Amino acid sequence: MAILSQEEAQALMKKALSFSKADECEINLNGSDSGNIRYARNSVSTSGAISQTSLVVSSAFGKKLGVATINEYDDASLEKAVRRSEELAQLAPENPEYVPFLGPQTYSADNPKLFDQKTAEMEPKKRTDMVAQSLQVAKDANLTAAGFLQNTGSFAAMMNSHGLFAYNKYSDINFSVTLRSADGKGSGYASRDYEDFNDMDTLKLTKVAAQKANGSVTAKAIEPGKYTVILEPAAGIVLLENLYGALDARSADEGRSFLSKAGGGTKLGEKLVDERVNIYSDPQDPRLPTASWNGDGRPLERVNWIEKGVIKNLSYSRFWAQKKGVKAVPGPSGIIMEGGDASLEDLIKGTEKGILVTRLWYIRPVDPQTLLYTGLTRDGTFYIENGQIKFPVKNFRFNESPVIMLNNLEALGRTERTVSGESFQSAMIPPMKIRDFTFSSLSDAV
Amino acid sequence: MKRKDFLYLSGMSFGAAMLNRIPVLGSPVPYDVITPGADVAAKKRMADVVLNTAKSKGATYADVRIGRYLNQYVITREDKVQNVVNTESYGMGIRVIANGSWGFAATSDMTTDGIAAATNLAVQIAKENSRLLKEPVQLAPQKGYGEVSWKTPIEVNAFEVPIKDKIDLLLGVNNAAMTNGASYVDSAMFTVNEQKYFASTDGSYIDQDIHRLWPVFNVTKIDSKTGKFETRNSLGSPVGMGYEYLTPKASEKIQSQTTLYRNRYDMMEDAKLAAIQAGEKHKAKSVEAGKYDLVLDPTNLYLTIHESAGHPSELDRVLGYEANFAGTSFLTLDKWKSGKFNYGSKLVNIKADKLQPGSLGYVGYDDEGVKCGEWDIIKDGTLVNYQAIRDQAHIIGLKESQGCCYAESWDNVQFQRMANISLQPGKAPLAPAELIKNVEKGIYIIGDGSYSIDQQRYNFQFSGQLFYEIKNGQIAGMLKDVAYQSNTQEFWNSCSAICDERDYRLGGTFFDGKGQPPQSNAVSHGSSTARFNGVNVINTSRKI
Numbered sequence: 002m003a004i005l006s007q008e009e010a011q012a013l014m015k016k017a018l019s020f021s022k023a024d025e026c027e028i029n030l031n032g033s034d035s036g037n038i039r040y041a042r043n044s045v046s047t048s049g050a051i052s053q054t055s056l057v058v059s060s061a062f063g064k065k066l067g068v069a070t071i072n073e074y075d076d077a078s079l080e081k082a083v084r085r086s087e088e089l090a091q092l093a094p095e096n097p098e099y100v101p102f103l104g105p106q107t108y109s110a111d112n113p114k115l116f117d118q119k120t121a122e123m124e125p126k127k128r129t130d131m132v133a134q135s136l137q138v139a140k141d142a143n144l145t146a147a148g149f150l151q152n153t154g155s156f157a158a159m160m161n162s163h164g165l166f167a168y169n170k171y172s173d174i175n176f177s178v179t180l181r182s183a184d185g186k187g188s189g190y191a192s193r194d195y196e197d198f199n200d201m202d203t204l205k206l207t208k209v210a211a212q213k214a215n216g217s218v219t220a221k222a223i224e225p226g227k228y229t230v231i232l233e234p235a236a237g238i239v240l241l242e243n244l245y246g247a248l249d250a251r252s253a254d255e256g257r258s259f260l261s262k263a264g265g266g267t268k269l270g271e272k273l274v275d276e277r278v279n280i281y282s283d284p285q286d287p288r289l290p291t292a293s294w295n296g297d298g299r300p301l302e303r304v305n306w307i308e309k310g311v312i313k314n315l316s317y318s319r320f321w322a323q324k325k326g327v328k329a330v331p332g333p334s335g336i337i338m339e340g341g342d343a344s345l346e347d348l349i350k351g352t353e354k355g356i357l358v359t360r361l362w363y364i365r366p367v368d369p370q371t372l373l374y375t376g377l378t379r380d381g382t383f384y385i386e387n388g389q390i391k392f393p394v395k396n397f398r399f400n401e402s403p404v405i406m407l408n409n410l411e412a413l414g415r416t417e418r419t420v421s422g423e424s425f426q427s428a429m430i431p432p433m434k435i436r437d438f439t440f441s442s443l444s445d446a447v
Numbered sequence: 448m449k450r451k452d453f454l455y456l457s458g459m460s461f462g463a464a465m466l467n468r469i470p471v472l473g474s475p476v477p478y479d480v481i482t483p484g485a486d487v488a489a490k491k492r493m494a495d496v497v498l499n500t501a502k503s504k505g506a507t508y509a510d511v512r513i514g515r516y517l518n519q520y521v522i523t524r525e526d527k528v529q530n531v532v533n534t535e536s537y538g539m540g541i542r543v544i545a546n547g548s549w550g551f552a553a554t555s556d557m558t559t560d561g562i563a564a565a566t567n568l569a570v571q572i573a574k575e576n577s578r579l580l581k582e583p584v585q586l587a588p589q590k591g592y593g594e595v596s597w598k599t600p601i602e603v604n605a606f607e608v609p610i611k612d613k614i615d616l617l618l619g620v621n622n623a624a625m626t627n628g629a630s631y632v633d634s635a636m637f638t639v640n641e642q643k644y645f646a647s648t649d650g651s652y653i654d655q656d657i658h659r660l661w662p663v664f665n666v667t668k669i670d671s672k673t674g675k676f677e678t679r680n681s682l683g684s685p686v687g688m689g690y691e692y693l694t695p696k697a698s699e700k701i702q703s704q705t706t707l708y709r710n711r712y713d714m715m716e717d718a719k720l721a722a723i724q725a726g727e728k729h730k731a732k733s734v735e736a737g738k739y740d741l742v743l744d745p746t747n748l749y750l751t752i753h754e755s756a757g758h759p760s761e762l763d764r765v766l767g768y769e770a771n772f773a774g775t776s777f778l779t780l781d782k783w784k785s786g787k788f789n790y791g792s793k794l795v796n797i798k799a800d801k802l803q804p805g806s807l808g809y810v811g812y813d814d815e816g817v818k819c820g821e822w823d824i825i826k827d828g829t830l831v832n833y834q835a836i837r838d839q840a841h842i843i844g845l846k847e848s849q850g851c852c853y854a855e856s857w858d859n860v861q862f863q864r865m866a867n868i869s870l871q872p873g874k875a876p877l878a879p880a881e882l883i884k885n886v887e888k889g890i891y892i893i894g895d896g897s898y899s900i901d902q903q904r905y906n907f908q909f910s911g912q913l914f915y916e917i918k919n920g921q922i923a924g925m926l927k928d929v930a931y932q933s934n935t936q937e938f939w940n941s942c943s944a945i946c947d948e949r950d951y952r953l954g955g956t957f958f959d960g961k962g963q964p965p966q967s968n969a970v971s972h973g974s975s976t977a978r979f980n981g982v983n984v985i986n987t988s989r990k991i
Contacts, residue, residue, distance in 0.1 A: 036572075039963055041768040044581035049551025050568050051858045053538070068532040072555050089531045092610040094618075096527050125575040132579060147770035149963035177963075179771040185779075190771075255631060256669040256676060259991060263674025365899040367910065367930060370676060371989040375899045375908050375930075398899070398906055398932065404991045425965075441985060442932050444906035445777070 003032040003052040003154075004121065007168045010158035013056075013074060018162060020083040023060035023090060026162045027102045029296065030056045033155035036125060038132050041147035043139055045132070050125070060086040064099035067092070100319045103298045104163040111169060112290035117197040120172040121154020128152065131203045135178055138207040144214050146207070148178035152198060159298055167294045174198045175420070178207050179380060180214040181447075187393075188447050189213025190360050190380035192235065194420040194427045196290060213359060213381035220393040222443055223384065229355035229411065230438040231348050231385070234419035234430040236361045236378075241430060242421055243364070243374055244403040245280055245306055245336050250315035250325070259372040259404060260312065269312050274407035276310040279339040288418060289429055291335035299331045306333060310407075340416035340431025348414050348434050350388040355434070357383040357390060361399070364423050372402045377444055396447070397440035409436045487644070487654050491594070494646035496559055497541050500566040502648065506543040506550075506573070508586060509566075510647035510815060513539045514857035519606060519638040523617045525625060531610060538857040541566050545573035547583025553858035587840035587848045589817055591650020597811025599658040600804065601689030605638040608690045616662075616693065620718040624666045627722035630676070634664035634718075637685075637957070639969075643814070651816040659807055659969055660692055661685035661957055662714050668725035677728035677927075679721040679912055682746050682894055683712035685955050685969065687809045701950065703879060704915050704922065705893060707744065709952050710805055724913060724925075731925035734914065736986045740889035740943075741931060741979045742882060747911045748870070749954025749972035750895045755935040756790075756797050757868040757959075757972065759904035760824045761851075762833040762843065768863075773961045774902025777935070778830055783843070788830040791939025796871040797825035799834055801850055806867045806971035807955045814861035817850040824868065828940075836863045855966035864966075865959055869973035873945035879976040882944050889917035890929060890984065895954070897930060908932045910987070928988040938979060946975035 005013065014028040032054030039047045057070045060083065067089025071082040132150055139146035151174070158168040177192035190213065191206040232240075253260035253267040260268045283303040284291040295301055297319065305313045314330055322329030349357065364376035378396045385391065414432035421428070490513050501509035520532040538555035539562065550573025554565035617634045624632040639659040646652045664681045682705070686692050695713035700706050705720050706713065743751070759776040763769055766780075782788035791797075801808055801819035812818055815837055823831050837848040854861035883891060894912025901907070914926040933941075955971035 035964075037964065038576065038579075040579065041770060042581070042766065045548060045576040045579040046768055047549055047551060047860045047862060048572055048576055049542075049553065049860050050572060051553045052565075053553070053555060053858050055536070066530065068530060070532070070534040070536075072536050072538065085533055089533060089610065092614075093528050093531045094614065096529060098527055098529070125572045129575050129578055136579060145767065145770075147767060149771055151964065177771055181767070181770060181775075185775075188770075256671060256674065257631065257667050257678075261674055261676070263672065265671060362902060363899045365897050367897045367908075367987050368928075368989065369678075371991045373987060373989050375897065377899070377901045377906065379902055396901065396906075398901070398908060400908075400930075400985070400987065402989055402991060405989065442906060442908075442983075444901040445934070446774070446901035446903035446905050 003034040003054055004156050005032060010156065010168055011160065011166065014158065014160040017056065017058060017079045017083060018160060020080045021060065021162060023062055023087050025061040025102050027059045027159065028056065028161070029159045031155065031157040033153050034121065035151055035153035036123060036128055037149065037151035038128050039149050040132055040136065043136060043146050056082065058082045058086040060090045061099065062090050064095040064097065065090045065093045066096060066099060098320045100323060102161045102163055103165050105165050106167070106294065106298055106300055108167060108293040108300050109285060111293055112285050114196055114287050114290040116170040117172045120152055120174050120196065120198040123152040123198060134204040135207040138204060138211055139180055142211040142215065144180040144182060144211055146178060146180050149176070150203065151175045165298050167298055169292045169294065172196050174201050176201055176203055176206060178210050180207065180210040182214055182218050186447055187214045187218035188380045189217060192420050192422065217381045217393040220395045222395045225397055225440040225442050227437040227439055229352060229434065229436045231352065231355060231357045232433045232435065233345065233359045234417050234432055235422065236358045237433050238419050238421045238428055238430045239361050239364045239423045240374060240401070240403045240406065241338065242424055242426065242428065244372065245333055247372065248306055248315050250317045251321040253315060259370060269315055271312060272310045273312050273404060274307065274310045275410040277410060277413060278307055278310050278407050280307040281305045281337055282333040282335050283337060284335055286335065286337060289335045289337060289427060295331040295334065299329060301331060301334050304330060304333065336428040338416060338428070338430050341413040343412060343414045345414055345432045348412055348432055349385055349390065351412065352385045352388060352434065355385040356394065357385055360422065362422060367400060372404050373400060374402065375400045396444040398442045398444055399439055400441045401439050406435050406438065411436050490644040491646070491652055493539070493557065493562055494644065494652065496562045497566050498646060498648050500563045501543045501570060504567060504570040506545045506570050508544040508648055509542065510645065511539055511541050512814060512854065512857055513644040515642040516856050517606065517640040521610065521613045521617060521636045523621060523635065524633045525621055525631065526618060528614055536856060540854060540857045540860065541569045542860060543569045543573050544584050545570045546577035548573045548577035548580045549584060550576065551860040584838050585841050587837045587845065589649050589837060589848065592653060593650065594652045596654040598656040599687055599809065601658050602691040603689040605658065605660050605690040606640055616714065620664055620714050623715050623718040624722040627719045628668060628726050629666045629722040630669040631667040632664060632718070637661040645812065645814065645816050647816050649816060653812045653816055655811060657810060658689060659685065659687050660690065662693060662712065664718055666718065666721040666725050668722065668729065670729050675729060677725045679725040679728065680894060681714065681721065682717055682912070683708055683714060684953060685807060685957050686805055687807045688805050704891065705913060707746065707952070727925050728927055731927040733988055734926045734929045734984060734986050736984060738981045739984050740886045741982045742886060742889055742891040742917065742976060743979065744893040744976050745952040745974045746894045746954055747892045748974045748977060750898050751909055752868060752870055752972040752974060753956065753959070753970070754898060754900045755904055755907055755938065756824065757865045759935065760833050761863060761865060762835040762839045763863040765833060766839065766842065769961060772963050777903045777905050783830050783833065789828055789940065790825050790830045790936060791828045792942045793828045794873065794945055795825055795828045795939050795942050797868060798822070798871060799824050799849070799866040799868055801866050803867050803971065803973065806953055807969035808867040808971060813850040813852040814854050815852040817848045817852065819850040822849060834863065834866055839863065853968055855968070859966045862962060864961065864968040865970045867971045870945065870977065872948040872951045872975040875947065877944060877946045879946055879950060882946055882976060882978055883917055883922065884920040886917045886978065887919055890926060891915040891917055891922065905934050907935065928986045930985050930987050932983045932985060938982065941980045941982060942977055943980050944978040946977065948975065950975035
């Protein structure tokens with residue numbers, strides 16, 4: 002039941018809508034079938050298959066809104082959820098910021114790369130085979146593996162009493178692996194997320210992790226301070242997502258964002274970072290396919306967020322856009338940051354003294370005013386001298402703002418698809434060479 | 448961003464950071480659906496289908512959790528109610544051992560055929576995975592309890608409190624903040640009820656009704672001339688209590704630089720003080736980086752305990768089961784075996800306790816049918832124990848599990864999660880004011896702020912909500928831009944004073960994250976105000 006076709010979803014939502022007595026009613030329906038294997042200590046640990054769905058009913062009377070969700074679909078349960086949302090709406094006071102639900106919308110055709118049937122329906126044996134390849138690499142390299150592989154098929158649909166209908170189907174395969182040396186002194190990591198399992202090479206990725214694990218043994222402690230760093234895409238994404246994920250117009254207009262200006266106004270249209278920085282989102286890009294509509298039914302289209310270092314667009318809720326008299330641009334989906342032609346190796350070759358950071362972890366905000374974040378390097382950090390990796394270094398804690406970082410840009414490499422170890426979102430991010438990156442203390446962690 | 452992730456967050460415009468990864472519209476429903484316990488006979492019949500099917504397919508062990516998870520969210524800002532949401536999710540998670548390997552399947556198809564199919568799938572997965580197994584799963588023995596039940600001791604069921612009362616309270620809180628100078632205020636009330644029925648081939652049929660509540664706000668004060676903004680978050684806690692938590696009581700208040708709360712929370716008073724203090728923060732002195740003696744209030748220390756004591760003593764991390772995500776631990780088995788590992792000063796006693804009234808982790812039985820209890824983790828500064836579940840107990844020589852197994856919902860597999868982990872109060876009489884009197888150069892920190900720690904739990908950095916400079920035993924004024932950095936072992940060894948039990952309070956979180964796919968666990972941490980000598984403080988101000 003978890004993956005409903007467009008017709009099945011339509012029929013179920015029509016049924017739910019038929020119970021509505023509210024001024025407006027909107028139904029969101031989603032579901033997924035997924036299977037996973039978790040392994041650690043070179044052996045399988047927990048694993049399983051999960052099938053789940055959820056139906057969300059939003060009912061409004063005038064400017065009063067109530068929401069209820071349910072995952073049982075007999076007529077009585079559907080009616081119960083509709084009535085519950087209506088009761089909640091009647092109990093709620095009027096919200097002056099309420100915006101009526103959208104009417105019918107025109108969406109782009111689904112990105113053909115968004116859904117792969119075989120990935121959605123992988124058998125347990127296929128998952129086991131893919132993990133067996135990863136475990137073999139660990140065994141051959143005398144390293145200890147811990148990893149996770151998950152395939153998912155899912156759908157999302159919405160329908161409302163104004164005639165809007167939207168539907169998307171997705172597939173996903175996610176893999177990550179950490180290899181550690183037997184003495185616990187070396188650790189390496191690799192991860193990817195795709196729509197098609199044919200793109201996922203667990204063998205190759207585990208070899209990358211093995212190389213980092215062996216290469217990071219006997220790390221030396223060097224003094225914390227400001228260093229030129231090369232951030233691999235897996236390291237860069239976890240800082241950048243806190244920048245492109247925070248391009249919200251309302252908080253900027255309200256004066257509580259790094260995009261707010263003294264005396265009022267925002268930095269929209271102003272140069273914020275180095276002019277080589279171009280960041281956009283495009284649901285139709287074959288390298289990173291995403292949905293054609295967002296959760297409140299707005300079409301998702303290509304949006305330039307940062308162009309030549311200038312903030313070109315901010316995202317708006319429908320209410321805030323209406324108040325400001327501008328287009329209600331939904332938040333970013335499928336971020337692409339343009340890069341250059343250089344490979345990671347080229348960036349290393351061109352570095353006199355610096356540090357190669359392969360992963361950053363436990364990223365938390367310190368000051369929203371300056372977008373200052375803290376976190377640590379992890380699973381392979383290396384000292385570069387005269388264009389070569391000289392030796393592994395102990396992990397650092399950093400305190401840095403992605404805004405400052407993108408102003409201290411030295412060079413960009415070729416953009417590639419990577420997945421965030423913090424938000425689990427994928428993006429196209431280039432390796433970045435940054436000067437004066439602030440490491441504030443050393444960590445003993447491996 | 449994938450659709451599922453959007454749905455995750457779309458329901459609330461309310462402080463996304465605060466609500467990191469809460470499944471807002473994802474799983475949960477209405478609260479009047481079921482009277483817990485009323486359909487125990489039906490649940491037992493469904494559970495027996497699982498247990499019998501699993502055994503007939505060759506499983507050597509099986510358990511099933513039939514769960515109905517009810518959540519309610521009321522979300523407001525300033526004078527507006529943004530959303531009122533009720534969620535309900537019903538389904539079952541089936542876990543088996545076959546060929547020595549774990550298998551798991553979750554379904555919301557609760558027909559006999561659906562249940563049997565999911566059970567078959569769990570067994571199939573276990574058998575398939577046994578190809579990758581090095582050693583068969585070894586379960587600590589667990590006696591069956593027969594048919595038993597447990598309920599969070601609450602005075603007022605928050606789901607039975609009219610929505611209007613909750614709205615009135617939150618809008619009152621917002622008004623208190625706005626009339627005292629706030630530029631903006633968000634507030635919310637989260638109400639959780641887990642109705643869980645557990646059964647296993649050991650012969651347990653356990654029905655539990657678990658309640659949690661989290662009232663929260665965030666005040667922002669903007670200085671439009673400078674373009675700066677300051678925030679102050681609520682100092683109440685998420686609790687394993689009913690709505691009674693929100694009835695203020697003078698005897699549960701502690702007067703300090705602000706009012707602090709024990710088992711009852713005066714949200715309105717806290718909002719008023721928050722607005723005033725957010726204004727004061729604009730005028731506060733930016734801290735001079737360096738070494739300070741820190742005096743940490745329980746509203747701040749709970750999070751440091753969570754990260755630096757709770758996580759590293761989780762046995763799954765110690766063994767490497769979390770190596771690919773949350774990380775491992777510096778509290779390795781050799782340190783524990785030595786019986787001499789100096790975790791902290793002699794004053795430091797840290798306990799695991801699943802039976803603490805009012806705490807988030809308080810339950811009768813864990814999610815693999817083990818009766819809960821309490822035990823020492825750090826005794827007089829020395830590491831003495833970990834937090835374990837049934838398939839790990841033998842590794843540390845235990846004959847039975849410590850009852851730390853938990854799954855976020857029916858569709859997640861249960862695994863080792865943190866118990867309530869708390870710093871025991873000092874034995875000699877000591878109040879915070881007396882403690883501060885002895886500090887020459889220090890900072891008194893109230894409330895939780897930014898937090899980050901490495902994957903083996905050595906290096907950490909924490910911030911807070913309110914910072915007061917201490918000079919020669921006196922509070923000298925408010926500071927800002929403060930974060931403290933330390934190494935876990937150094938930090939706990941610098942603990943030089945802990946206030947007595949009169950000051951003991953619980954803090955906690957709904958969102959202790961671990962596992963792949965990631966799951967949240969709700970957990971509390973108690974302490975009294977404590978002093979830590981010579982901790983490194985950094986200044987966090989920057990210019991962009």
